[in-house]
Amino acid sequence: MNKAFKALADPNRRKMLQLLNDKDLTAGEIADYFEISKPSISHHLNILTNAELVLREKKGQNVIYSINTTAFQQIIKWTFDFMERGDGSEEE
Amino acid sequence: MNKAFKALADPNRRKMLQLLNDKDLTAGEIADYFEISKPSISHHLNILTNAELVLREKKGQNVIYSINTTAFQQIIKWTFDFMERGDGSEEE
DNA sequence: TAAATAATTAGACAATTATCTAAATGTCTA
DNA sequence: TAGACATTTAGATAATTGTCTAATTATTTA
Numbered sequence A, B: 001m002n003k004a005f006k007a008l009a010d011p012n013r014r015k016m017l018q019l020l021n022d023k024d025l026t027a028g029e030i031a032d033y034f035e036i037s038k039p040s041i042s043h044h045l046n047i048l049t050n051a052e053l054v055l056r057e058k059k060g061q062n063v064i065y066s067i068n069t070t071a072f073q074q075i076i077k078w079t080f081d082f083m084e085r086g087d088g089s090e091e092e
Numbered sequence C: 001t002a003a004a005t006a007a008t009t010a011g012a013c014a015a016t017t018a019t020c021t022a023a024a025t026g027t028c029t030a
Numbered sequence D: 001t002a003g004a005c006a007t008t009t010a011g012a013t014a015a016t017t018g019t020c021t022a023a024t025t026a027t028t029t030a
Helices: A002-008 A009-023 A027-033 A038-050 A069-080 B002-008 B011-022 B027-032 B038-050 B069-080
Strands: A054-059 A062-067 B054-059 B060-065
Touching: A002 A009, A002 A069, A002 B002, A009 A027, A009 A038, A009 A054, A009 A069, A027 A038, A027 A062, A038 A054, A038 A062, A062 B011, A062 B054, A069 B069, B002 B011, B002 B038, B011 B027, B011 B038, B011 B054, B011 B060, B027 B038, B027 B060, B038 B054, B038 B060
Parallel strands: none
Antiparallel strands: A054 A062, B054 B060
């Protein structure tokens, strides 16, 4: 959980997640959307993978990345707990 | 939004949010739950306030902190967009 | 099998961050 | 008003992070 939150702290990584949410992409395709170098892209993808926010699959020469929806469900759950006060009160 | 995600990246700050979710607390009361120095607590509270995740209110000698639920709703919204694929497809 | 392509690893560096101690500010009360 | 208390500000330092270039690994294909 901590890794996921740390991973989400970077805007480039959040953008990667949004791209992957639209469709699966190879590392190279992801890199095309950014100004930064490919090693930097690789570094960010590694952090996202370690945080289990994305899944990687090697296919020939390419590495295909995809969103891991399970991780997002956990984050939603965590965040949701702040919306539901323990006693059900809606008062200030 | 970026500030909020950065603020959430730190475990101490997430713990502060969880404490404040239970009830409003002064800076000193918050400090009692942590091992780190008061200036460090103050630093973290400042980051949370800047990210608009918490609200601060001076009351006499004390500063009372409380959760800003609006900010959490935005984070939920952001996260939720990953759960709903644009075309409504559930396929892999 | 040599060259081209895709991606990662290694290592360096600058910027950011979390922490500390010491000092300052603001408020209360004896 | 002097002292105590609550909190923040200032400034230093060590650790972490994001970025780069150069080199490496793995795969495809001419």
